[in-house]
Amino acid sequence: MIDFSAPYLQRAVIEMLLLAVPAGLLGSWIVLRRLAFFTHAVGTVSFPALVLASAWGIAPQLAAVAAALGFGAAQERLARTRRLAADAATGLLLVGALAVGVVLASDVFESGTEVDTLLFGSLIGLSDRDLWFTAAVAAGTVVLDLALRRHWLAAGFEAGSARALGLRPVLADRLLLAGIAAAAIVALDAVGALLVSVVLVVPAATVRLLTDRLAPLRLGAMALAAAEGIAAVWLADSLNVGAGPALAVMGGGVFALVATGTALRPRAVTA
Amino acid sequence: MNGGVTVRGLCGGYGTGRDAVRDVDFVAEPGQIVGVLGPNGGGKTTLFRALLGELPTRRGEVVLPGPPAYVPQTERARLDFPVSAFDVALMGAYRRTPWFRRVARRDRYNARAALERVGLGDRVGVAFGALSGGQRQRVLIARALLQEAAVLLLDEPLSGVDGVSAARIEAVFADLRAEGRTVLVTTHDVRQAGEWDRVLCLNGRQIEYGRPAAVLSPETLRETYGAELIVLEGGSRAVGIGHHGHAH
Numbered sequence: 001m002i003d004f005s006a007p008y009l010q011r012a013v014i015e016m017l018l019l020a021v022p023a024g025l026l027g028s029w030i031v032l033r034r035l036a037f038f039t040h041a042v043g044t045v046s047f048p049a050l051v052l053a054s055a056w057g058i059a060p061q062l063a064a065v066a067a068a069l070g071f072g073a074a075q076e077r078l079a080r081t082r083r084l085a086a087d088a089a090t091g092l093l094l095v096g097a098l099a100v101g102v103v104l105a106s107d108v109f110e111s112g113t114e115v116d117t118l119l120f121g122s123l124i125g126l127s128d129r130d131l132w133f134t135a136a137v138a139a140g141t142v143v144l145d146l147a148l149r150r151h152w153l154a155a156g157f158e159a160g161s162a163r164a165l166g167l168r169p170v171l172a173d174r175l176l177l178a179g180i181a182a183a184a185i186v187a188l189d190a191v192g193a194l195l196v197s198v199v200l201v202v203p204a205a206t207v208r209l210l211t212d213r214l215a216p217l218r219l220g221a222m223a224l225a226a227a228e229g230i231a232a233v234w235l236a237d238s239l240n241v242g243a244g245p246a247l248a249v250m251g252g253g254v255f256a257l258v259a260t261g262t263a264l265r266p267r268a269v270t271a
Numbered sequence: 272m273n274g275g276v277t278v279r280g281l282c283g284g285y286g287t288g289r290d291a292v293r294d295v296d297f298v299a300e301p302g303q304i305v306g307v308l309g310p311n312g313g314g315k316t317t318l319f320r321a322l323l324g325e326l327p328t329r330r331g332e333v334v335l336p337g338p339p340a341y342v343p344q345t346e347r348a349r350l351d352f353p354v355s356a357f358d359v360a361l362m363g364a365y366r367r368t369p370w371f372r373r374v375a376r377r378d379r380y381n382a383r384a385a386l387e388r389v390g391l392g393d394r395v396g397v398a399f400g401a402l403s404g405g406q407r408q409r410v411l412i413a414r415a416l417l418q419e420a421a422v423l424l425l426d427e428p429l430s431g432v433d434g435v436s437a438a439r440i441e442a443v444f445a446d447l448r449a450e451g452r453t454v455l456v457t458t459h460d461v462r463q464a465g466e467w468d469r470v471l472c473l474n475g476r477q478i479e480y481g482r483p484a485a486v487l488s489p490e491t492l493r494e495t496y497g498a499e500l501i502v503l504e505g506g507s508r509a510v511g512i513g514h515h516g517h518a519h
Binding site for chain 1: 323324325338339340341342343347348349352353354358359362363365366367368370371398399414418424
């Protein structure tokens with residue numbers, strides 16, 4: 001049985017519980033608004049920034065914010081090139097960021113085994129400062145969701161009428177992307193640059209298979225993210241693996257089970 | 272309810288290109304239903320965008336008694352979104368609901384009443400995506416009713432809907448007219464537009480505006496639709512080719 005008296009494990013569990021808040025609130029919008037690829041990209045493009053932050057001894061979150069801002073600007077610039085679709089632009093930047101990160105880590109700074117931690121996360125390295133960052137983002141997520149969920153709902157349902165309903169869809173959507181970017185950045189410490197989708201997308205995608213209502217989706221995704229997070233901490237500590245891969249295996253397995261179960265469920269027959 | 276719609280010399284468009292609509296000039300009084308006719312790309316939806324304040328206007332002015340309600344074409348809505356008919360109707364109260372408050376009890380009651388008014392009182396909790404096309408259109412109209420706007424803009428609300436839905440929607444139009452609201456409706460069915468109070472013909476610019484009997488002449492329709500005009504029933508009925516390649 002896991003011994004939660006160890007401070008690093010307590011921090012890991014608190015981190016996972018805090019991450020469950022954006023995983024439920026923002027994760028639902030990520031799934032409904034089809035922003036999973038964006039979420040994955042924000043995590044991945046931060047990889048070279050994390051290598052630099054590690055080498056120069058600066059806060060990884062600040063470096064990741066700079067990377068996310070650069071990503072957003074570059075994507076907007078590329079998206080204006082009409083011959084390049086938005087997802088193709090995202091893919092291009094994502095591959096470029098990985099390549100730059102690998103070159104920086106292997107040839108410039110010779111980061112060695114630390115690359116694994118940057119890509120797949122670590123429970124041991126979590127500091128109190130990391131927890132405070134995550135807590136701030138979790139609290140900010142609650143406020144954002146409270147203020148803007150009607151905008152996100154109406155604009156996601158049918159964007160053309162949102163302004164006529166008295167809403168501000170463009171501003172609300174920009175803040176949604178900013179909130180997702182912030183959540184992805186604070187998830188980096190725990191699950192690494194390549195696996196932020198595992199905490200921000202997979203739980204909501206799993207619960208989406210089970211419900212057609214918004215409130216159960218949000219609460220269910222939050223509860224599932226918390227449960228999977230704690231289980232991942234136990235698995236990672238027991239098997240001495242990264243929390244990111246443990247959570248990925250757990251989340252992927254639960255998603256596969258639920259998807260199989262819903263596929264096999266007898267469907268209602270209408271006369 | 273008073274005000275109506277006044278548009279004077281309106282010209283506008285997106286970006287730096289040429290005007291998407293120009294020389295639009297009409298007055299729709301309270302209690303009037305205006306049919307807006309025109310070919311695809313003729314500026315009908317663009318005019319609505321201008322009335323909603325979403326189109327950069329280069330010349331002219333639009334005077335409205337308040338923010339209009341807008342009913343989009345139903346296929347623009349996401350059918351996989353987890354919202355019920357009630358959830359969608361309730362969106363009509365968002366403008367007057369502070370972000371930190373729940374939607375008021377009175378608005379929740381009115382949302383149900385609006386759904387009953389369009390004949391969907393028994394479908395309140397049904398997922399929007401599970402409704403028929405005509406029912407979805409009626410839900411979007413219920414949402415507009417809840418906005419309690421003096422001016423309503425409806426983008427092809429009668430395109431492809433079943434007979435029951437069409438009859439319900441026409442009955443709502445009659446109610447709105449009696450309540451003194453101004454209703455602008457885009458349509459490709461010339462005969463249908465002929466039954467309303469005014470007709471506005473657009474083809475990039477305003478071709479004609481006035482009473483149906485005065486406006487709906489073969490010359491005006493030819494100028495409005497050009498090659499997209501189809502004459503049916505021995506010349507007694509004419510339709511424009513719709514957005515999706517079918518006539519209504």
